[in-house]
Structure formats: structure tokens, C-alpha cells
Amino acid sequence: MRSYLLLLISTTLFLSCDRIIEVTPAQKDRPLINYVNPFIGTGGHGHTYPGATMPFGMMQLSPDTRLDGWDGCSGYHYDDEYIYGFSHTHLSGTGVSDYGDILLMPSTTINFNNGADGNAGYRDHFSHDNEIAQPGYYKVHLDSTNIDVELTVAERSGVHKYAFAKADSLRNYLILDLDHRDEVLDAKVDTLSTTELSGYRHSKAWANKQMLFYYIKTSHPFKFMKQSSSLLISKKGEKANKAALKFDNPKNEPIIIKIGISAVDESGAKNNLETEIGDKSFEEVKQEAQAKWEKQLEKIIVESSNTEYKTNFYTSLYHTMLAPNLYQDVDGRYRGMDLEVHQTTDFKYYTVFSLWDTYRAAHPLYTIIEEKRTNDFINTMLAKYDEGGIIPIWDLSGNYTGCMIGYHGIPVIADAYIKGIRGYDTEKAFEAMIHSATRDKLGLKVYKEFGFIPVEEESESVSKTLEYAYDDWTIAQVAKEMGDGEMYETFIKRAQSYKNVFDPETGFMRGRMRNKWFAPFDPFEVNFNYTEANAWQYSFYVPQDITGFTKLLGGKKMLEKKLDELFTAESQTSGRDQADITGLIGQYAHGNEPSHHMAYLYNFINKPWKTQERVHEIMTTMYHDAPDGISGNEDCGQMSAWYVFSSLGFYPVTPGTSEYVIGKPLFDKATINLENGNQFTITAENLNEENRYIASAKMNGSAHPYSYLKHSDILDGGALTFEMSTSPSRWGKHPAHSPKTEIKDHLFTPAPFIEQGDIAFKGETTIVLGSVEKDAEIYFALSKKEPFKRYRKPITISQPTTLRTYTDTRHGQSTVIETQFFQINENLSIQLDAEYANAYNAGGNDALIDGIRGTVDFRTGTWQGYSDQDVIATLDLSKNQTINSIEVGFLQDQRSWIFYPTEVSYLISQDGKTYTEVFKENYESSKKDDAIAIRNITATPNTNARYIKVVAKTVGPVPEWHLGYDYDGKAWLFLDEIVIR
Template sequence: MRHLLTLLIAAIFITSCKHVTETTPAQKDQALINYVNPFIGTGGHGHTYPGATMPFGMMQLSPDTRLDGWDGCSGYHYDDEYIYGFSHTHLSGTGVSDYGDILLMPSNTILFNNGANGKKGYRDHFSHDNEIAQPGYYKVHLDSTNIDVELTVSQRSGVHKYAFAKADSLNNYLIIDLDHRDEVLSASWEVIKEDDDQKLFTEMQGHRHSKAWASKQLLYYYLKTSHPFKYIKDPQSKSNKVALKFENPSNEPVIIKIGISAVDEKGAKQNLETEIGDKTFEQVKATVQSTWEKQLEKIIVESDNTTYKTNFYTSLYHTMLAPNIYQDIDGRYRGMDLEIHQTTDFDYYSVFSLWDTYRAAHPLYTIIEEQRTNDFINTFIAKYDEGGIMPIWDLSGNYTGCMIGYHAVPVIADAYIKGIRDYDTDRAFEAMLHSASQDKLGLDSYKKYGFIPTEMEAESVSKTLEYAYDDWTIAIMAQERGDEESYKSFIQRAQNYKNVYDPKSGFMRGRMRNSWFSPFDPYEVNFNYTEANSWQYSFYVPQDVSGFIDLVGDKKAMDKKLDALFTAQQETSGRHQQDITGLIGQYAHGNEPSHHMAYLYNFIHKPWKTQKRVHEILTTMYKDTPDGISGNEDCGQMSAWYVLSSLGFYPVTPGSNTYAIGTPLFDKATIYLENGNNFTIEASNVSDSNIHIKNASINGKAHPYSYINHKDIMAGGLLQFDMSSTPGRWGKHPAHSPKTAITEHLIVAAPFIASGDITFTENTTVALQSTDKDAEIYFALKEDGETFKRYRKPITITSDTELRTYAISRHGKSATISTPFHKINDAYKVTLETTYANEYSAGGENALIDGIRGSKEYRSGTWQGYNNKDVVATLDLGEVKKINAIATSFLQDQRSWIFYPTEVSFFTSIDGTTFTPYYSQDIDATIESEETLIKTVAASQDEQAARYIKVIAKTVGDLPSWHLGHTYDGKSWIFIDELIVK
């Protein structure tokens, strides 16, 4: 009996275990494309488009409702009431405009004006009530002309379907506008004859070469029509606009089939004929929607919450809109040298928004798009071969010069560490090393000092931090490859974040002439950071969270600092930065540098705080509405955060092979992997109140860890969460928390000037400090030559000199930092009657006489900036002197809204009350120029007596009508530096 009882208990135990470890994968309850709402992100600042495209497709066939402006980057905004037409290329969620190529607009009359200038034009009114958007399909009714438009696509080609009103059977027109949107460098259209007698045509080809964000975009097209047409040229245009009049007596739907290519018209035609050929509109639509369904089936979620499912599948859809394939059907493509290349070994892509997407989108691809990840990396290597460097933000064969870091590097390293290696790994590593060895974008200073001084390069703090992370990924790949020399070099560079941490304020801060940038306000958005302030960059050390915690103090201090981040006042100071949105305190979910921060609580053993914040972000920053994305969607990054976080985990440190666990949003989700396995996440009792993880298991085995390994996902299986409304003990033990730590080849942070003035009148007392508590500091003044002394007490400086300093500890020696000190005449004093912008203080009240001249980089911290106001400054020489000449300098960088003043006047005075005109110069400051220039206004006269010198520089004020910023009611800046009197 006892034996039977034992067997019975064992059977029950086995059955119970089997019940726990085996589960049915998540099932879809209807077609997943039904849960995609392409209008999400088309309002607010999401910058997405609603039109038809294939997954990662070359063609994005979508309506254009907006011609310019920041919220018109995708060509469409939900607030608009008019459609200008339907163009074939669009960017998804970017912060800069481009594309909108080859505009087609059906009409019942011939109008070549687009109507944007108030004149009658071809644009047409529409209502969202008569608009449908689905993956691969778009439909709208044009109210003014009573035309129904439908659009669908293949990879490199698309189909328009126009149903004209019955009354317009003899007036079926199509307007083709090649001038639409960005600046045209050249354009052409050429009809291809079918019937010489009738002079009717059914085919057309041409090109459009344009300039915008991409300085030279080359695009070719080939189109076929279902009905023959005659063409009418625009009498006001050389060649860039044409109208087609269709012969359609039965008033059948008019079908336009079009192929595009970056190579030539032949490629466009071949793309069209191969992909679409004789297929009907409905057949093309069925194919693209079937393709989308298969793509979305890579992850299936179960939930009774339709809004959550809509947000999920729309997010997953958005992650698959870019990068875009940039290669013809025969393998030809236009490379970064703008020459034609060919390969059939891999698919070649463009539109890599890497500063955004390396954080979560590319890690997501390593899970659900392994082969495409290989193609992406093969593309990076090809771009390196063609253009000399891997892309940072490339667009249509162009380096845009946008954003910071070299973030193709972590994409490669993350894939390599995860075993994705179907590319030349030696060549890839060579390209990674090459990216990190440049001497531009602050890298020369970064390599020399271990940080970027603010006076050397703009956005110095952000660049230092992001370079350090990129370098860590090089180090871990080098270690995996057995390259100890590279590993040591780059693991040391990965610690350079220590050089921009200010221990007194507890923030990452700019170092200007080896002093901390001041006045300092962590809420201030200024040129030290990329689209952010110090709050939003001071937690960016994903490669060494343990080392960062040590800098902050300890885990309690880190906990307090994270809490302060999420509860700080939401307002920012300094310049207005449109990208800083989706604020919870100073956490800015609408911009990428914040995306990992909620997960940092896991690293200090408080995962329930991560769960609380992640659930808050998931449910408040994403909505099923046009403005349902809290910031620019950014080519999939904003959506990838949602996809991964709603599943229950997130890659805080791509390249580490681990994901921090947050909180799942769905009852069940299954990831279908390319290796044939599937990985299911089940969350029992999950709800909007049950957001905390009580227990977790993987394949029936208890999982007390607040992180999960990549290999566990790829092996397939079952991750189970038992959810609760209250925090439990799960994930609290230090041994169960995620960790990133650099423990060998430690560096010594370079010492900094903790107090003392770089420019001074009588003398200044300089105190030195290091973030390394055990480091010894050494210094030498210019007059000391090469003799360095141990720093023991503050140094008094009384004349012009140069201070050199370094630190030594058991880990080695820091870089030597040199700082020039400048003594100003004791009697000189500047009075400013207008107020400079704090972020462009150039050091404060004495900036105009500090002896430090501004360069052509306005964000170097050496120019004093005034927004929309005249500059009025008076220099007191201390006594009456003989004056021979007066001069001052101004910067022009119109792209950055910085203009010369319209008038500069000098005045002199004996008593400081009565001023006599000395010199005046008018400047035609609004002449359009793309050059960055420095203009010195100088005047010399016969010697005269004066004690006071006044300069007045008058502002342009409102930006001129030709300037892009004019549409934002933008105001111009004056940047002035150094008032010189002889």
C-alpha cells in the first residue's frame, strides 16, 4: 500500500510538473493586421505615416498633407485637412525631413499649382471619416473632386487605383509633380510611345535627384497606366510637372503601376515587372497583407485588452518599417560613394537611425530577425568599404552627419556575442576599430584626455558617455575573439565616463578648460548634451552600472537618485528642445537616452520599482490614438521599447547577452524564432493592479533572477510569472540582480579644477580634485617647466600661466590636462545691459574680455549668445585712455538660427553718461548662406580720449521667410565674442 501511495504521489508530482512546464503557445483570435492602427503616431510629434509599405520595403506609398515643418517630417500629419498627393518614399518617425519623391495626384481638371500659396491648386480636402489605413493598404476619398484613391505596394513598386466620379468620365487627369517637397537638383519625365497615330501613351519613366537631409538623393521611376493618356506640360515649369489626360470613356478605375530604383530607369522597370507585372490591385494587396501577417506572427500575444493588443501590434509593425531595402531585384544598389554596386549575397539596406535603434530595435531584431540582422551587418561592412566608415545615420547613399556615437559598432558586437555571425567577422571588427580611431567629432580629444572638453566639441558630455559604451562593446567582442591587446585598450576607454562625473553635484557635467561648466543647472538643455539635459544623460553608463553606483556613493544613494529622477519637476530650462517629451519627472520617454533608466532599479535589488515605472510608461506613454506615441517614433526604437517591455524584459546593455526583467502586460505571449523554437511568456493573474512579480520560473524551474539570458529565449521554452498587486521578495537578493561591472584594467580619472577662475583680475586660488579618492594629484605651472609637484593645498596664481595636472593611483596614471590662465587688467569691467542665454554664457560677465576667441563651432562654449534681442555692452577701462581702434566679432551659422547683427555701432565716453558715436556699420544679415563664418567689425580713427566703450549690435529678430525656422515663428540669435580696444 505504501508503495502504491508513493507511486501515486510521484505520478501526481510528475503530472503537476508537466502542467507547469508545458503550455500551449499563444494563439491569435483573428488576423493580426486587424490590430495594427497605422494612424498611431501620425499626430502629436510621432512623425509616422499611414500609407502602404512592405516590411522593411523600399517603397512607402503614402499621402502627403504637409510640405515642411518639424511635424511634417513624414509628409503627413493627422491635424491636416488637405492632401497634396501621394508620393512613394517616406521616413517613419524621424526628426528631420526628407523623401516625398514623385508625387502623383488624380484630379478632374488641370492644375499645376499645389494650392499651398492660397491660389487654386491640385490639393484636395479630405476627412478622416473617409480614410482607411492597414498594413500594405491605404484608401481615402478626395472631397473636392469626388475621387476615391486606393494604394498598395510590393517591395520596390506600388499600385494606385483611382475611381473618378461618373460626371468626370471625360476628365480623368493625373498631375505628376517632381518639384514636390525638398530641393530638386534635376528631374525628368519621358513618355514611351505606344501608338504614333493617336499620340497616346501608357508608360513613362524618369528620375528625381534632390537635396535635403540627404545632400544628393538619386531616384528613378518607371510607371504604367491601365488607360492610354495624352500629356500636357506645365507652361510655368521647364520639365518637373506634367498632367496626364486619360482616355476612359467607360469611366473604369484607373490603375497606375510604378517601380522605383536608386540605380536607373531600367532597374525601376525591372523591379515593377518582376514584382507586380500583370497582377491586379487586389492580388498585390493580398500578397502584401499576407506578408505582413506572417511578419506579425513572429510574436503572438493573448489578452482581453484590445487597446494593449492594438498598441503592441502597431508597435511591432513600426519596428518593421525601417531600415529600408535599398537594392534592385537584380542585386544592384547605389553605395555610399554614390556609385553602382551589385551583390546577391545579402540584402543591402538604408535608413539606419542608429543613435536610436541600437538601444532596443536592433536587440529585438537579434531575437526575431536573425537573418536580417546578418544582412544589416553585411550592409555596414559594404558601407565601410564604399564610403570609408560605417554609418551613423545614413540615408539614400548619403552620410547625413546627424547624431552622435558610432553605433553600428554595438549592433555588430551584440549580434556577434549572441552567435549571429553570417558575415566577415574579421572585416567587421576592422570596421569597428576604424570607427573608434577617427580624429573627428571630438574623438581626438576623447582619445587624448579620456573625455571631450566642451570648448573642443559640442555635445561633449553625451559624446563622451556614448563613445565609452561603444568602446565597451568593442572590448567584449575583442575578448570573445581572444584579442587581449584590443580588449585592454577598449575596456579602459569604456571607463571614460568617470571623467565627466562631478562628485559634488552628482551629475554628468561638461568640463570647460578643465573646470566644470558653470553656471550649472541639471534641468538646463544646452550644448553639452544631445537632445537632453544633465538629468537625462547622468544615468547613461549601461556598461558599468556597478562602477557608476560607486561614483554615486552606494546602492542607497543610487536608489535615492533614481527616485529623484522620476519625481523631479517636469519643466526644463535653457533652450527649447522639441524632442524632450513624455516626461515623468525628468525621465523623458519621448527621447532615447532615458529608455533604459526605469530598469536600473533591478541593479540595486529593487525590481518592484522597475515594475511600477515600466507599467506606468507602458500604459501612459502609448495610446491607440494619432498622438499615441510620446515622441518621435524614430524608425522603430520607440516601438521596440514597447514590444520588449510589454513582453516583460528589456536590453539595458546590448552586448551583455542579458535582459532586465520588468513586468509583463499580457496573459500569454509566444515568440516564434527562426531556429524553429518558440519561447512563451505566461503571466498568471496579470492586470493593471497586479503588476508585481511574486514568483517566476523557466521551464518549471524557479527563476529568482530579475534578468533573463538571451540563450534562454533562443532555446525556446516557457517563462512563467505569478503576478501580485503588492511587491514581494522576488528578485531582491543581490545574487539575483543583473550586473554590469568593469573590474580589470581600471583607469585613473583625470583630475579637475574644483574651484578657481580661469580668467581673473588680481589673482585666483585653484583647488584640484579627482573622482578617485585614493589618487595622488600632481601639477606644474608653465614656469616650472617639466617639474611636477604633488598637490597638497590650493594653488595661488597671479599672472598669465598654464597649469598642467595629472593623477596617479595603483591603477596607473591619468592623462595630463593643460589649462591656460589669463589675467585681465584689474581695472577693466564689462557691464551688460541685455541678458545672455545661460547655456551660451561663454564663462559669464567677463566673456567679452577673457582673451579666449570663439571658433566656427557655436557650441564650443566660447561665444556669448543672445536670443531675439540686441546686444548692449559697455567696457570700463578704469581710467581715461587714448583710443586708436575698436573691434569685436560675430558668428554666422544660419542653419542654427545664428545671424550677424543688422547693425553694429561703437560709442565712446569720458564719464559713462554721454556717449559719442565712434563707428557704425550696416550688415545685410539676411542674405541666405549655408556657410559658417566669423565676421570682425573693426574701426580705427585718430587717437582720442575715452574711458568707456559701448557696443550695440542689433538683432535680425524674426527669422526671414526663406528660413525653415520661420514656420516655427523662430527668432534669431546673435553670437558675440571679444571686445578689443587698442
């Protein structure tokens, strides 16, 4: 009898109330790999790939159908009709492109053109009707050449199998393309024998320098090797980026290509192949790969009559196991963050940590089903700390990508530590956590100084403040567990920094620009204050202190009202187009990670049935058995981890605690098979489409009134049983039975903010100060020399001033905040005959004459931005006077679609009707230039005038070479400070 029919026939026994309770674990009805559909996520914006790989393996052997573009990040998109070849590394669900290394393509002709320019090239047409994808295996028929391709893998090596048509027995060719996709820094192809090749490809894309080596062994000898740059046969040591092999195959047998890869060297690639695959046949490798996947998927068994639910579940579980990726040879050698070779046999070394995404649910899932691997992940992070200086934020092949925000390796370590997973140097881990949190980059310098990040100091200031605060809370939990009172106090105070970006008037988290709330404010607007989100999608992000956040809103009823509004708001955003914001239910955006915990917040306010309603809605509308069955980028397992957890019936709202918040189970029964040998079984009795509410729950036979469970409940094994009903019940309603996160000690005082008043003003301005704390006393001083006095009424300022303020409460004094006020010449006014974007208003209508200069980072809010329009600005000096010079500043950041103007002209007038041109200059602004720079354009007319008109002409549609060209992108003009002397 097959092994899968024998799995889990045992019965779990445990004692409850002096009686023995019998629980039969969930059983599988067929091999679990049959429920995995690797095509889910390959359409829409899922950015997954369908090819063969191993759980957390180094090699991802998959077809490439797309060379560039955002929806080509994985190299494959379901809408495509041509395959360019089969490369050996791919990223799963990312929003940035990389990999696609060592492309191989069987062919019946020799043509080094990949077909991207419309020529036939070596690409080949295919149909999904002739395509199969399974865990560890992929097969496709190439229509144009009539070749059948099969792929399978081991961890660091893979096998291609090509069956050519009989008519082409003399034309068995293989194209090797090292130029495919990324910029190649260096590459080499060596012919070692008539059946062996080796070499390397060093490339630049998301990773600045990715180093990959390969060794290829062919089943049949090849008679010659043709290079793209030469017709000569390659000799050892001779470099060529493209080559063609012609096989000697008179019997027209299947051609077998075996390949090993390594980040260390060519000998490492050969050793990986020989150790893992050696003389094994294609079928043997495939069977081993699929057996390992079956064992991997057996970590969780679910029962349901709904096949689509099971397909979604096992595909999601499969996706959570595609990254991080092994990045170490079989002998223990690996390339570290210093790009040097290191060696260890103490743990396995990994790369591709998409931590801004995966710390939320994927890594907490690993603490349940991947304890040993979690220790390896953390040991890897500590090695990267030694090699590169910090715990990685988003590392790729030994490179820091500089992508995303926070320092989210820290909560991964903290979550594991709090749950008792400690197979690493815990003291060193604590040192690394503190070190990473005390740097000065990415806004940390001002965050440490002020307790928040001002808009003008760092982009995405609100999101960074909120994410840093949570990360700091996880450090505090480890410090407390370790008995380090000093570090606990430091970081538990920093964990309250979220209060400094909470606007009590609107109830949203908002940017503070020069200590004023960024305005005009639209919670639907996607702008540079948030990371891939708007105010709706970040204002609920306080998982470490939901009680404190609830108090700021005004209590549980207000949080409930705010959550209801979130899910019922109009499903449209304003401001910047952000492709990541997808899967909208109101303003809840399931397609992006900041929203993932929100549906579970109802449990914290004693309304668990609302969590059950929303979680069921998300599970059944945002996940489908279809190529576009994921509502956003899969993001290296996070989108799928949400589904795995939620369908089991619980979710880690706050990693760093040992608790999970209960939602609503999707399966009749599910069993988690733990590494310690225990089993935890979740049963939902009377579950159906109508019975979606939890009427009651039992843990190991005893009543479980709590709407949460503990990590130890799972690890100890046993059974959680839900009784389902058609309507909400009182289960989980009592406050004592609800989850809670609350910061109770070392409370800090938020800094005061400016409620009213103009930073740049004419004549005078009246300043009104405010505080998040209702009982706070605010103090101020109007210069650095003046003593502070208590604020009791609005302050009038009539000259350039530096305002200093702080708040005092029973918890202590806040940080002192300094704000510089600028006085605009009363005789100067400006008229704008173009409409700036609200997100880039830089302070409003007078921003171009307010005396505040823009920095090179446009996202700090100091530049005024105009999309797809010429800018015409007319200054009125109030009287005729001598104009010695006119200067206007322009910004260039072409990657952000910001171009210098193509033409700038200055005109002057004495009556405001008749204008004379005194300066005009044209610029090659559409020419590609990666530099982020400021250009001040100056004219010296030395003549009298009252009116000055500045005209700057836009590039218009972005040039053909630009990434945005295929999306009909329009260029932006960014101006700041028109200076008249």
C-alpha cells in the first residue's frame, strides 16, 4: 500500500477532566502534491513562477517568458505566449526583478537573438494546454521546434530533458545565454570536454553584484561550440556570453542536461551536482524531489470537501516554502555579505529575506512548522551581521538591496526567542538587534532624537516611525526576558513613538512636516509619507500597544467605528499611482502587507464575530485556483502565509508575543505535525458556508472561551474544537477572554505639534499648539536664548523665528522640538498657471518663494511637483526695480519619473501685460541620466521690471528607454525656490 495511505492513522490521546479524550488526526485522501497548482500567482500581479524547485532550495529551474517590466519580476507571466528559455534562479512574488541566471534553450537552429525585437530568434511559442507544473517538476511542449522539455531539481542542481522530433535528429542544438535579462558584469564559458561546460555569470540588477558559477554535464557529446562573438570553437579560458552546442545524437534519444550552480566557484558547482544528482536518472531525481515535497507538505494535513479550498491551501503552503533560499554549497562554503567566501557546517546559510513582508506571518509560521530551519535563518542573520555590519533588511545574493523599511530581522529573532527557539548565540543576537536599531541611517538619527521622523528629514516618515516603534517593542521583550532593565526601558519608550504621528483631530497617523500635520490631508491619498500605502492602510499599525492605540482613538467603540469605516470606505485611492495597493475591500488592501492584521483587530475590542465575517470574506474572495488567484505580489510567502494561518483559524497579529488571535477556520479538520513529534488538531464541527460563526470552543475537551490561543497550546499538542453556527454568539465577547497588547510601564510623553500657523508667512502668523495628551502642559520659547514658559494662548510671530516647544505630563518631559519660521517679503506674490500635486505641494501656493530650499530627496516634501504639464509662474514684485539675477531650482530623479525641463525661459514686464524674454535655453532632458541632481538655472538680465514670468516645459511622455514608457507614463517637473536678486 502506498505510504500516503498510511499517514496519520494513529489516534491522539490526552487527559481532560479525569477522562481520556480521543482525537483522530486529519487524514489526506491523496498525495498532497496533487493539490498544489504552481500556476496560481503567475497571472495578475502575483509574480510567482511555475518551474521546479525544492523546499527553500538554491535552484529554481523555470521557464522565462518575459524579459522586463514589473509583471515580469519572476521571469514568467501567464499571459505570455513565448518561452525564451529555462534559467536556474528565480524570485517568487517580489516587486523588483532579478535572477534569471544561466539560460538554456533547446532549438533546431542556431540563432543568438532572443526574439525581443520582434525577430524570430531562439524563443519558442507554447500553449498552456501543453504545460504541466508540479512541485519539483515542470514540462512544456515548444510548438515552433516540436521539442518536449522536462525539468526537475535537487537543492543546488537540476536536470533538463529534451525530446526532439525525429525529423530533427541532426539538428539537436542548445543555446546557452549568459546575457539573459540582467546587466552582465562578467561571464565565462569553458569547454572542459565534449560533454562538460563550466563558467560563471556575474550580474547587476537589484543586487549590485551577484556572483553565480555553473557546471554542466550533457548526456551526449556536442561536436562544436559556437559563440555569439566568434565562429571558433571555445577553448578553456576563452570568454563568451552566448554559445550554441550541436549534439551528436544519431538515435534521437532524449538529451539530458545536468547542471550544478554555486555562489562560490566552478568547482563548488560541480561538487554540488555530483553530490546531489551524480548518475541518477531524470526520473530518479524527479521522484526524490516530489517525495521531499510530499513530506514537506505533510507538516499540515487538512480535510475538506471543497477541492478549491484545499488547492488554495496547499499551493499557499508550497509558496511559503520557496524562500528564503539556500545559499551554501554541499561542503558548507558560501558567499557572505562581504562577497567573500566563508564556510560552516554548523547551520545552513540562506538568502532572499523579504523581511518587511515575511516577519508578519511567514516567519511566525516557521516557528511552528520549521523550528530547526528558523534557527538556521537566525544563525544566517547573525553571520550576515558579522559579514556586513547589520542584520539584513532585504538581502539578495550577498548584497544589501536597500529595499523596504524597518529592521525586521529583529522581530523574526525576537518572535523565535520569546517562543523558546534559541539554537543560536542569544547574547550575540541581542547585541545585533540593538546595534541595528541604533544606527543613523534611514531616518533613525532623527527618530532617536525626536521620537518620530519629520517629513522633511526622511521619506515615508509615518510608516518608518510606526514600523521602527514595533521593532523596538520586540527588542524590549527580549531585553525583559533577559533581565536587562536598562535596555528594556530604552526600547519600551521607543515603542511608544507611534503616538507622535497620531493626529487626534482626524484619528489618522499623519506626517509631521516642520512640526505641522502634512496638509492638505486626504486619508485616501497615496503619497511619500507612507510606504506603498495611504493613511487608511497604515493608521491601524500599532500591534505592540493596541490598548494604547484604542485609548488615543477614544475607546473601543471608536476603534470599532474606525474599522467598520475602513472596510466600507470607497475602494479608490487618490494621489500617486501605487501598483502594490490591490485586493481592496473598502480601504483594506489585502494585496499589500500593512493591512494583513486589521481584520483581527475586532477581537481586541470584544467583537470576534466581526473578525470571523471579514476573515471569511478575505479567504473566499482574495484567493482562487487560477493564475490570477492572488490579490497582489505573493512576496516570498507572506501572502500565502496569511491564508495558511487564517484558514487554520488563527493569526499572529503581534509577532514577539506567544499568542495567536483566533479568526475562523475554513476546514472541517486540520492537523499540524510538529517537529517535536506532537500533533495539534483543529476541528470545526457543523462547518459550512452558512455556519461561519464560532458558537463555542474547547481546548483538549475543556471550554475555551478565549478568542486567542498560545504558542505552547500548539507545541504541546492536543486538540482545539470549534462549534460553528449561523449567527454570532457570546463566545469571546468578554474582555477577560479577548487578546490584549498593552504598554503599561515607562510611559513617555509625546511631543507637542503646531495645530495652526504658517511656517512661511507674510506680515505675521498666529501659532496654536496642541498635544496628543489631553492633560499635558505645553511649554515654548521663541529663541534659543529665551527661557521656556507655559503655553496658555495662541502665539503671534511677526519676524523670522525659531520656536522651541515641549510637553510635560506626569510621565515626564517630551523631546524639545525646534521649528524655524520664515517671513516672506510682503511685496512679493506669485501666480501659478499650472496645478501642482497635493502630495508634492511643498507647503502650498507660496512654496516657490518661501525661502525653504529643497533637498535631493523629493520625498521629503520640499519640492513642488507638476505632472505632465508645463509650469508657468508669474511673480509680482509690487513695483519696478532692478533685476540683477533670476534663479530657479529644478530636480532630476529619472528613476522616479522626474525630469529636468526641456526648455526654460524667463520673461519680464513692467505692466504685467507686455513681456520681454530675457533668457531661454533648451536642454536634452530626455537623455538617460541615472544621477539624482539639482540644477539651478540662472539668468542675469540687469534691467528694470515689476513682473517676472518663469516658463518651464515638461518632457511630457517619458522616453522609450524609460521603464514607465510601456505604461504610458508622464514625466514630472519638480521646482523649488525662485530667487530674485
